[in-house]
Amino acid sequence: MSKGVARSGAALLCAVAVVGCGSSRHSHSVDAQESQRRSMEERSALVDRGEPAPRPSRPSEKAFGARYATPAQCEVAARKLLPTSQDEAWVALRSCVQYSHFTLLGALLSDAWAEELRVRPDAAQMIAQVVAKRGGSVDGELKLLHERKVPIFGLAAAIAQPDIYKGRYVLLRAQVADVRSEGDKPTVWLVEQELGSVESEQPVGYATRKDSVSVHSGAVGGDVGLLGRSNLGGQISTSEREQNASTVRRFDNVSGETGLEALGRLPNADPFFAPGKDFVVLARFDGLRTTSGGSEDDDDAPKLPVLTVVGYYEPHPLVVY
Template identity: 80%
Template sequence: MSVFQKLTKVAGRSGAALLCAVAVVGCGSSRHTHTTVDEESPRQLLAEERPARQARVEPGPVPSRPEEKAFGARYATPAQCEVAARRLLATSRDEAWAALKSCVERTHFTLLNALLSDAWAEELRVRPDAAQVIAQVVAWRGGSVEGELQLLHARKVPIFGLSAAVAQPEMYKGRYLLLRAQVADVRSEDDKPTVWLVEQGMGSVAREQSVGYATRKDSVRVHSGAVGGNVGLLGPSNLGGQISTSEQEVSSSTVQRFDNITDDTGREALGRLQKPDPFFAPGKDFVVLARFDGLRVTSSGEEDDEDAPKLPVLTIVGYYTPHPLVVY
């Protein structure tokens, strides 16, 4: 074989090798979409290993949202709860308000001054349930409504007393009223109960209460003797006898205590409920939040008689049982 023929044969083999190489690349590309486990790329291995690594990480507890009622239960005192709720105002005012409501519901929240502070002033102005939150705090503080209204009015909170509404019914019609009242009677008409409310004033009576140990000392003294001598016409005689005296001494330490008492103010009202409520029962005192609907002539009077007796009519928004201890 000549040298030329040898070169031609080698060139032919190189061209075939080149075509085979191109074909291999093309076949390799088509195989990549159907790879077996042994032919997996490093990127695929990393993607499959990542979930395994994440599974080994212990997930932390999911924090509860402030609007949950359990928010208030996480704090030992109402002051701590209110501070925590106030901090949320910077991030979400809705969550902060929900947290404050949880504080009021789950703790003995008597911090009316904190609620009326500048931090919550905007919420008290725009929140539709702000009046109910205030009424609940007033009940926690013992239900001394007359004194609490003075604090509310100092902060320009538009909640008023029954006496003001009766004196100027046109001015206060449609406004919120707050009163301490006893349920005297409940009557239902068309499944909408009407409640007869008797307003109660809050007062106190002083008394002395013993503290510590009391000491008591009893003593008896006996004096005896005899006298002898001449007693005139009777001649000689002896006289004898005894005299006893007793002493008693008692000492104790006392402090002055005050007991809360309620008394009728002389004002009554008719309250309307949306539906019967077995817990709003006669004979019990409640702090009542209501909307003033005006005055209505009683059954003993005539509509056209200006001097006819009238009763205020209220739409009851909420009621709360007052705490037996009053916060001054």
């Protein structure tokens, strides 16, 4: 066989191969379109018969929280998943809390989520995160938690009865005063903060101002006794000032020390858990430890509460009441 015939045969095989491959791709495309059409017809038939359509594949956790315009809509959608899958519902609720400004503590503490809050290991962290997003007014939020029998407590109660609260969760607003290394694990010196407000007057709208000065002058002549007749002259000036302004009362949130301190243990060094800022801290209460210079046998020796930090969250500057 000549080289020209061989090349022609090879070219023919290549052409057949290309046509075959093109036919295969077209066939796969038609099959995919046909499969999609049948799926849509099956869904329509199920809806016509009043049967529920098959559940779509579960979206990512972030995608669920991002698809709703408001946290309230997101929570309602997550709650609707409870009858079919409690795990999916909890993942959805966690997405609502993490990926939106979720401040609906009342909805989180409702009867619908009561069982999940009791059994889920990350429930306390979710509550602490919502408290931080509501502004971090821990004292007021603990009252709401205790009304629903949620076992998260304040630092003062734990210090007062250390044997009862040992091993339980405590929630506090605190600043990091110092970071130290104790063995392989770092420790932080926590200074508890309380949230208050300061009132001030803030000008709003337009202010008007009016200044005026008036001068009066004259002369008086007459007999002034032994000096005989004399003329007296002079002037009197007066000034007026008027200013009008509209103001509104403003309340700014400020935090101050409560006088309570604690030693917090961290699993690893964390550069973001830094001094000078307020945090809402969730921790386990490990009991009281006698400070340096005191004796363990001395009941009156100064003691410091010891905490294992579970999580911390930066509070939002605006407080939700």
